[in-house]
Amino acid sequence: MLTDFRLKVFETVARRLSFTRASEELFITQPAVTRHIRELEQQFGCRLFKRSGRKVALTEEGEKLLVPARRILKEYALLNEVMAGDSSRLQGYLHMGASTTLTQYVLPPILALFHRMYPDIRVDLMDGNTECIEAAVVGEVVQLGLIEGSGEHADLHYRSFIRDEIVLVTAVSNPALVRREWTVEQLRELPLVLREAGSGTQAVVRKALGEKGILENELSVSMRLGSSESIKRYLSKSNACAFLSLFAVREELERGALVRVPVRNFDVTRVFRFVTPHGEQSRLSGLMIRFCLDYYNKM
Incomplete structure (x- = not known):
């Protein structure tokens, strides 16, 4: 399945507001979630999340990224559906x-x-x-x-x-x-x-x-x-x-x-x-x- 996995990780953390829950949903480790988010932050040159104890919230820059990220992921989903052909091969x-x-x-x-x-x-x-x-x-x-x-x-x-x-x-x-x-x-x-x-x-x-x-x-x-x-x-x-x-x-x-x-x-x-x-x-x-x-x- 074709996707931008780092954007997928970002969207999941933003939706669940938890690195732990995101790791459970995506079947990856929490350090892997942290690594993907850190790479995105390095790429954009800004922080996407702020933490206070166990609480996670989007920064202003994270809020700006969320809408286009979801739009891009939706296009990936559409692409995968178009290329899937037979419904028995559907995934996503x-x-x-x-x-x-x-x-x-x-x-x-x-x-x-x-x-x-x-x-x-x-x-x-x-x-x-x-x-x-x-x-x-x-x-x-x-x-x-x-x-x-x-x-x-x-x-x-x-x-x-x-x-x-x-x-x-x-x-x-x-x-x-x-x-x-x-x-x-x-x-x-x-x-x-x-x-x-x-x-x-x-x-x-x-x-x-x-x-x-x-x-x-x-x-x-x-x-x-x-x-x-x-x-x-x-x-x-x-x-x-x-x-x-x-x-x-x-x-x-x-x-x-x-x-x-x-x-x-x-x-x-x-x-x-x-x-x-x-x-x-x-x-x-x-x-x-x-x-x-x-x-x-x-x-």
Whole structure:
């Protein structure tokens, strides 16, 4: 695979803000990462990174280099795709970003099968909420994003992936809640654990409640947490409820650790979506999109 490896090292350190993580991603030693960066700094006659303890940050000169470096690496990727010919010979790097629910519960089996079929394609998956992933695609930190929210960024192209249901759940040990049906209006009375601001799940719930005339600030919020896993652990020790993706709670529902709290005439659904920049997408991004769609169509 043709590339400028020193620029690749620089871009990886700039994206991960860590020499150690860059070495792990690139499968080279940390001294090798340091050597490549030092050679670039000698070539340009300036420092590209500044260190403070274990923290790494771009200098002003490093910020200037990052945009053209990514543009050059993108051209190398395009060149490799053009010359690859048969898709079975595809190789290269695919930087993806996905919302937390997708990263934890939807993508792992897909990526395992993808790696088995395309072992020469390195996939690096970034985790974040919907707003973070959209920003990463716009900033060309990742080539392909998958989100759970309803973003409408003017610089991005959205394509539907799969449908998801968001359900209200609580611990099976919460007898006050599991044996009755609630109305939408009574949701104001329930102690709730919500996701953080910027969460795609929370944005969908907020919109669904708003359509029923209920504002988020009218809810009885016990806690806000940053992931479905942390919320599930919280529920196991409390009498609170939470709106979570069915993908996230399917296992707990099946083994009886959590139960659904029925709410009359209140169904919350959404569509997970692919996010790419406008214009022609990379061959690897297109391959991953088709692979994901085929996986769930067969299921």
